[in-house]
Amino acid sequence: MPDHVLIAGGGIAGLALALTCHQIGTRFKVFESVPEPKPLGVGINLQPSAVRELYDLGLAERLEGLGVRTRDYGMYTKKGLHIWTEPRGTWAGYKWPQYSVHRGQLFMMLYEELVRRAGKDCVETGWTATGFENEGNEAVLHLRSRTGEARTVRGAILVGADGIHSAIRAQMEPKEGPPKWNGAVLWRGATRAEPFKTGASMVMVGHSKCRFVSYPISKPDPATGLALINWIANLQYDPAQGWRKEDWNREANLEDFLPKFLGFRFDWLDAPALARGAEKVFEYPMVDRDPIERWTWGRVTLMGDAAHAAYPVGSNGAGQAIVDSRVLGRCFVEHGLAPAALEAYEAEMRPATTKVVLTNRVAGPDSILDVVEERCGGEFNDIEDVIPKAELAEHAAKYKAIAGYGIQATNEKPRTIPEGARVKA
Ligand SMILES: Cc1cc2nc3c(=O)[nH]c(=O)nc-3n(C[C@H](O)[C@H](O)[C@H](O)COP(=O)(O)OP(=O)(O)OC[C@H]3O[C@@H](n4cnc5c(N)ncnc54)[C@H](O)[C@@H]3O)c2cc1C
Numbered sequence: 001m002p003d004h005v006l007i008a009g010g011g012i013a014g015l016a017l018a019l020t021c022h023q024i025g026t027r028f029k030v031f032e033s034v035p036e037p038k039p040l041g042v043g044i045n046l047q048p049s050a051v052r053e054l055y056d057l058g059l060a061e062r063l064e065g066l067g068v069r070t071r072d073y074g075m076y077t078k079k080g081l082h083i084w085t086e087p088r089g090t091w092a093g094y095k096w097p098q099y100s101v102h103r104g105q106l107f108m109m110l111y112e113e114l115v116r117r118a119g120k121d122c123v124e125t126g127w128t129a130t131g132f133e134n135e136g137n138e139a140v141l142h143l144r145s146r147t148g149e150a151r152t153v154r155g156a157i158l159v160g161a162d163g164i165h166s167a168i169r170a171q172m173e174p175k176e177g178p179p180k181w182n183g184a185v186l187w188r189g190a191t192r193a194e195p196f197k198t199g200a201s202m203v204m205v206g207h208s209k210c211r212f213v214s215y216p217i218s219k220p221d222p223a224t225g226l227a228l229i230n231w232i233a234n235l236q237y238d239p240a241q242g243w244r245k246e247d248w249n250r251e252a253n254l255e256d257f258l259p260k261f262l263g264f265r266f267d268w269l270d271a272p273a274l275a276r277g278a279e280k281v282f283e284y285p286m287v288d289r290d291p292i293e294r295w296t297w298g299r300v301t302l303m304g305d306a307a308h309a310a311y312p313v314g315s316n317g318a319g320q321a322i323v324d325s326r327v328l329g330r331c332f333v334e335h336g337l338a339p340a341a342l343e344a345y346e347a348e349m350r351p352a353t354t355k356v357v358l359t360n361r362v363a364g365p366d367s368i369l370d371v372v373e374e375r376c377g378g379e380f381n382d383i384e385d386v387i388p389k390a391e392l393a394e395h396a397a398k399y400k401a402i403a404g405y406g407i408q409a410t411n412e413k414p415r416t417i418p419e420g421a422r423v424k425a
Pocket residue numbers: 008009010011012013014031032033034040041042043044103127128129130161162163164165166167168188248249303304305306312317318319321
């Protein structure tokens with residue numbers, strides 16, 4: 001009988017699960033559709049709840065080498081007026097930092113570390129998952145190579161970690177169709193520039209119809225003082241007009257969005273200069289998927305974006321994928337490589353992530369920007385006249401609790417996987 005975990009998709013979720021399987025002494029194999037791992041993407045954030053999991057995987061030093069410990073998170077009107085700033089990571093009282101990192105560098109770090117620990121053969125690239133079956137005590141994964149060759153592999157468990165266009169999920173939910181677009185488009189880039197504010201600040205400027213988000217994702221170069229600054233320009237359109245298929249690597253032109261942000265120039269941030277300085281600009285529609293009733297079919301389950309793709313507004317998509325991998329690992333330790341492990345994992349993670357998907361649609365942490373815009377058009381003498389500080393603090397704390405990274409809850413939670421825990425043979 002097969003005794004290993006098949007992982008369809010070697011993105012952030014799949015690699016974190018593979019590293020977890022290696023840590024708990026379980027055999028596994030990752031099947032990734034791209035022919036060669038490449039450092040794709042721009043900035044992402046890892047909340048302390050995910051950083052602690054990477055620390056528990058022995059990756060603290062490597063993470064520190066890549067990212068920036070995010071110090072605070074601030075909201076500003078389109079006129080650059082200050083609404084609210086809250087400390088982040090250890091500055092907020094967490095035991096672990098929040099990191100802002102380049103997604104491609106995080107991905108390559110996880111990949112290299114996995115290959116170093118478990119050997120190159122544990123990841124097979126160039127194989128696309130096309131479907132699955134449960135057969136007796138086996139999970140069966142169907143694959144296709146880039147040249148059209150079909151192949152079937154068998155394992156004790158199959159995990160669909162194949163992202164927002166998951167083929168595994170599509171088989172479970174044949175009527176679902178493409179992700180849902182809410183009319184917003186995100187233009188993303190990373191530019192070498194001087195860091196602003198504290199040098200490790202994340203800022204959100206404007207409101208949901210016209211918003212600019214920025215934060216550094218590298219430490220400054222000691223010679224030039226320049227850091228890699230991530231930025232996202234966000235505009236709203238009529239969702240009825242439709243959008244091209246979501247592709248994280250679609251390149252775009254500055255003229256598509258820059259004219260709307262020409263006024264976003266303040267003494268601490270020059271949004272047009274940042275956008276013009278990027279080597280490449282990518283566009284991505286704001287899409288998510290409706291939560292589904294079931295992730296687990298016998299010996300097959302979903303994780304990461306395949307399970308719960310949400311709007312990228314709460315800085316927790318990649319972190320949530322990492323947390324999924326750790327909870328699933330703990331369930332393997334507790335229940336073995338059996339359907340009971342997948343059911344226990346789903347019982348814990350599906351309700352929690354469903355709340356995040358739904359909250360991100362209406363009340364992500366930045367929804368305060370819209371409240372301020374509606375109430376005063378972005379201009380005020382004293383923010384207290386527009387929205388009391390206590391209301392701002394309450395909104396921020398509520399979101400963290402829903403997204404599973406409340407300060408006290410994170411600090412008090414025991415390790416997800418106890419040190420030295422192993423899956424019983
Ligand atoms: C190229 C790329 C760039 C990205 N850039 C950003 C970014 O700049 N900012 C941001 O916030 N998020 C970005 N994301 C998304 C972000 O990584 C995820 O939202 C989050 O990390 C959750 O990770 P995931 O592993 O579930 O999904 P992903 O990171 O999307 O990983 C899914 C993996 O599965 C592979 N795959 C897909 N279909 C199949 C299949 N049928 N069979 C086998 N393998 C398959 C994909 O190639 C990918 O490696 C990017 C994703 C990708 C793939």
